[in-house]
Amino acid sequence: MDTTSMVFGCGNVIMGDDGYGPAVVDRLNDLYQLPPSVQAIDVGTCVREYLFDYLLSQEGRPERIIILDAVDFPDRRPGEVFEIVPAEIPAKKIHDFSLHQFPTVNLLQELQDHTGIEVLILAAQIRHIPAEIAPGLSAEMAQAVRQASAKIAQILSLPTK
Numbered sequence: 001m002d003t004t005s006m007v008f009g010c011g012n013v014i015m016g017d018d019g020y021g022p023a024v025v026d027r028l029n030d031l032y033q034l035p036p037s038v039q040a041i042d043v044g045t046c047v048r049e050y051l052f053d054y055l056l057s058q059e060g061r062p063e064r065i066i067i068l069d070a071v072d073f074p075d076r077r078p079g080e081v082f083e084i085v086p087a088e089i090p091a092k093k094i095h096d097f098s099l100h101q102f103p104t105v106n107l108l109q110e111l112q113d114h115t116g117i118e119v120l121i122l123a124a125q126i127r128h129i130p131a132e133i134a135p136g137l138s139a140e141m142a143q144a145v146r147q148a149s150a151k152i153a154q155i156l157s158l159p160t161k
Contacts (some may be wrong), residue, residue, distance in 0.1 A: 005156055006062045007040040010047050010069040014133045017126040017141040020148075021068035024122075027149040032158040051111060064118040065111075066152060070141070071123040078127035079140025081147045086112060086119055120155075122148050 009025030011018045022042040029040055043050055047067065076082065086109040112119045124144035137145065152158070 004037040004062055005039075005064045005066065006050075007038070007066045007152060007156075008047050008050060008068065009040070009042045010045065010067060012045055014135045016128060016130045016134050016136060017124075017138055018070050018129050019135070019137055020070040020124045020126075020141050020144060023137060023142075023145045024068045024148045024152070027145055028152060028158070031149065031160055032153050033161055034158060038156055038158070051108070061115060061117055063116075064120070066155070067108075067119070067121045068148060069121060069123055070126045070129075072126050072129070073123075076125035077140075078125055078138065079144045080125040081144045081151065082123055082125075084121040084123050086121070122151065124148060 007025060007028065009021030009023070011021040011023075013019035013022050022044070025040045025042045028034065034040060041050075051065070108119050108121075111117055124141060127138040127140050153160075
């Protein structure tokens with residue numbers, strides 16, 4: 001069966017709140033029954049390779065891609081979980097909204113526009129990203145992981161184990 005939904009957890013687990021995406025993927029895989037049509041993958045800081053594959057692929061494209069990433073937006077509170085669609089990213093944020101070394105958010109919009117794949121970014125506002133290696137999420141981000149995994153389970157109609 002072809003995969004209809006891909007969930008990509010972006011982030012670096014050894015850099016504090018940046019580990020949000022992988023933590024959500026872990027929680028999804030631990031608590032929910034993912035059918036063969038849904039894959040949840042910790043992509044670390046390499047989401048672009050997966051997205052380029054889907055952009056270039058003619059077969060096996062998912063219907064939906066959900067990207068989980070920690071962000072630092074000045075108007076959000078720590079641990080706040082919110083949806084972003086590529087077309088709604090403020091122009092002033094396009095160049096600094098990196099999605100972990102992703103070349104440009106415009107490519108996400110192109111992926112959606114030219115392939116028909118629905119793209120959703122489920123972001124969470126960081127409390128702090130350490131300057132040095134420091135694994136572990138803040139209390140606010142740990143709550144965001146619980147909230148985001150429940151939201152994804154609802155979006156994808158995932159039953160609990």
